[in-house]
Amino acid sequence: MTFVSSFEPRPLWAHFDRILEIPRGSKEEDRIRRHVTLLAERHGLEHDTDATGNLVVRKPGTAGRENAPVTILQGHLDMVNEKDSDVAHDFASDPIRPRQEGEWLHxxxxxxxxxxxxxxxxxxALLEASDVPHGPLELLFTIDEETGLTGASGLDASLLSGRRLINLDSEEEGDVTVGCAGGAGTVLRLPVESAAATGTALTLRLRGLRGGHSGIDIVLQRGNALKLLARILTAASEAASFRLVRLEGGNMHNAIPREAAAAVLVEGDTAAFRAAIEAELAAVKAEFQSADPGMTLEIGAATSPGRAFSPEATATVLRLLEALPHGVLAMSPDIPGLVETSTNVATVKVEGDTLVVGTSSRSSAGSALRAAERRITAIAELAGAAVEHGHGYPGWKPDLKSPLLATVKALQLEVYGHEPKIVAVHAGLECGIIGEKAPGMDMVSIGPQIEAPHSPNERVHIESVGRFWRLLAVVLDRLSA
Ligand SMILES: [Zn+2]
Incomplete structure (x- = not known):
């Protein structure tokens, strides 16, 4: 045990201190789940683990509150294992070494x-607490949140009888999270005809864009390297005749592409082509001067492969990429600043005689997500591309009339002295998936102040944990009173 056990509230911090010693990277939750199971058994509490590995511990209500409605508390057992490259640390066996810096724990x-x-x-701490009045609790410990929400996706919801759930995975003290985006991916396959071709071979490489998470960062209006390269080439096609040899960029479905590259065969003099590229690049750079100040385009000479896409295929590829939407499609009418629906042209590559385009869309409204998917399908079919819909996951539509939210709001005013900020995130959360498996579940998410999660700079504000605990305790008291 370390100095962490002396922080207030002691029971919570002593448990945190203990789990610092237990390796618990995503998909390696066996030891931490056994730790929780043993604790439940020591206190004579009923528990179940589903086939996926999620654990539910049931604690009866405290005296006089045995018949209050069940409340589910939920958190994920796994953590992201990241370290600085010069640090010797084996996540499979070494304990996390806590370090205090002023008001923060690192x-x-x-x-x-x-x-x-x-x-x-x-x-x-609640599992063991005898001084917090509460109704019956279902403590849901999910696995593998961090690498694709697979624990929540495989949850056996029949283990849960409660219909209100407090998720404890928020990272902004004072916020109450009430919604998240669902997502869906689409893969477009466009047949491209190639033929022998002559001309001057050039390569174009657009890079230096900031990119970012295709959900959280989409609101920042950063450039999409694939879309911008297609735009620059389309502009050049008005001034010079060329054929595409290849076009590619992006490598993750959930990232805004930072780089894109193309190879072309230019017919005749390349001066007009280069001038048109430079002119459109200058316009793009001016538009994106604050969002993407580091953008550069290199034009290089290459040896001709002697083949290229046909003129028709070249035109179709550029039209398809020009037509596909990218970025924010709609803002939330309920929550200021929240993106409701967005889409990202994530990856493009050439496989044999096929151009393969991967897109990913997100929305907190399921119907809007399906509409975005239909729009992408329509454009793909106009271009003659085949469309495959990949695995999607559901969103969590904000319910501003939620009774649970009303209780948390009122009590947060008491604990913090101000009303919470009601927020939703434009990314996937476990609540979206749990809400789909257990229809009618009333849910909110709260947490202490955690900064830079998923990085070695991760830190938690020590006193915010105390306020988070008090809020949780008074909410459980009120919900069962
Ligand atoms: Zn988390």
């Missing part, structure tokens, strides 16, 4: 695992 060269270790520690 780890030493690694992630701290406050995401979601503080939430888990709060649930363990």
């Amino acid at each position: 780890a030493t060269g690694t992630t701290l695992g406050a995401d979601n270790g503080i939430g888990v520690a709060a649930m363990l």
